[in-house]
Amino acid sequence: MTTGVLISQIFNGLSLFTILALMGIGLAVVFGLMGVINMAHGELMAFGAFSTYLTSLFFLKYAPRLMDIYFPIGLIAAFCSTALVGLVLERTMIRYLYKRPLDTLLATWGLSLILQQAFRNLFGPINVSVPTVSWLRGAWNLTPQIGIPISRVFIIGLTLFVAAGVYLFFYRSRWGVRIRAVMQHREMAGAAGINTQRVDAVTFAVGCGLAGIAGSALTMIASTGPSTGQQYIIDAFIVVVFGGIESFVGTFLSAFAIGQMQSMFELFLSGSMAKALVLILVIIALYFRPNGLFSIKVRK
């Protein structure tokens, strides 16, 4: 094993970390903060991916010369449309289930099946191809062994941007104060004059919007089809649960740990064995720390 391979594996680990973090962050809001076991998180990501696909079709048809800038607009479209879906879902379904976490699990699982079949009927059973814009194709070849794909660098940048946005929104804005107040003590926050129902709806919508962004970004590296969401849901839950469900920092650290472990193990194991080993280590860690790496002590 040469240092070149090692360095490129460290980069691959970083890249995987940002992908996992992007998958997990929306779920960290919906599941971690609000306690909604959202089995349809993967399908919301697929929804974001399909929004990006539609944006690309729109540009291809009406503004083929602006094709190079469609992707950032596709990301924004994915955030807005998925957040809107989240808002509708919260108002029509999720809000009746806050006190019944196990029913939420079944209801959102059913929702995920409905969404999958809806995608299949709308877009056909076959994967659609979302074009990668020209400035995100190719790689920087530092040495013959070390090639860094530009799309990965973009995802790393995007994840940092999203993380900063989430931090500012939840910890530096008035909405953030309201949300945290409601999640910590609903009755008290309500008594202090916060409209808790509105806070719930906004929080859920933001969580879903983040899933949309993740789904949109992942069109660059993975498939976009009716069953795309199923590829992400397990990883997203592992990241959030391993990190400690109430902690954003935990989500990021667990994504980092899983990403680096996976790519290091792949140096000497097959991809599927590396994944199995990572899962075993996660199980052992959860045995000793059942609340995840970073659990905030809360009064139950």
Added chain:
Amino acid sequence: MPYTKRQFLKAATAVGAAGLLPTIAGSRVARADEPINVGILHSLTGSIAIAEIGVTEAERLAIEEINASGGVLGKQIRVVMEDGASDNPIFAEKAQKLLASDKCAAVFGCYTSASRKAVLPVFERYKGLLYYPTHDEGLEFSKNIIYTGADGVQCAFPAIDWLMQNKGKKFYLIGSDFIFPRTINRISRAKIKKDGGEVVGEDYEPLGATDFQSFIAKIKAAKPDAILSTIVGDSNVSFYKQLNAAGLSDIAQSIVALAVGEEEARGIGPENLVGVNSCMGYFQSVDTPESKKFATAFKKRYGENRVVGDVMECGYISVYLWKLAVEKAGTFDVEKVVAASSDLPFDAPEGKVKIHATNHRLWKHARIGKFRADGQLDIVHETPLIEPVPFPKL
């Protein structure tokens, strides 16, 4: 003279009976003309629907063509469609329904080996007949199944021969982690060693894996001449997108993929596949009159932008092979149809094929195609008919 009540009743009964007579006779004739049921059993919903819906359409097309030209043994074919829903127990349940209550003379269906293994005992118990269209790992025989796709040897050996001649002797084997790739790679290893080649790496990712960065880095580090890929499904999208993003076109050109056809190319994005090779029995670009007829008929029926591929072709010829066997046997009786299938030849879109004398598989051609930017393939190599060997000796 006015009719008495009794007379009236008598006359009415006679007239009524006379009126009924032709109906009864007619219904007897109609019974002889009654259509024969066949089943189509594929996933129309769920994760594998992506691959199976096209096969369903090809099978329906063949049935419609046969009906238009007079049916089988003078009977029209009536299709009973069932949805296996990408769920193996449902496949078994629906197979039972098709055989026990619909009395289907034959069933065309299943895509994954797992679904086929789920319905196999049902077909043996009810003495049904299944035509299975997918290329698979072999290692199975049932007197109630005809396998019209390629087996492991027909899939992998032509690809290995071609790679050895055109790319080199250092092989790297990659695949998704389940029975088909593991079996193919096991028999491939033995063949590569026997032919004087060397395997420098073998790597698997779980089904549905999306991150192939490390996987690609390892291939790059091993510097193989030739790569045999049995990655299936959505993982192919991730693999080729990431390979293309890394700008490794030399690696792409040394790949022969065993599970990437024209339909998959549309989802992967043809621009990500340019230069990659695929080994299959049939490509839409095969230049035979039967192939052109099949592709034209399919596009006419289902839309100009549609493409046909290997498994769809195998589904299509399955229906014709059943028709020929029934006509040769002169009956729909499963045992006699199976017996008549032995050594049965057919001019398929993929060229002349023949059912094997004993093992229920097809003598088939294999072709290597190179992907173009439009998602179709240039055929660069074609083998003569290859004998099916579902249980290869290692």
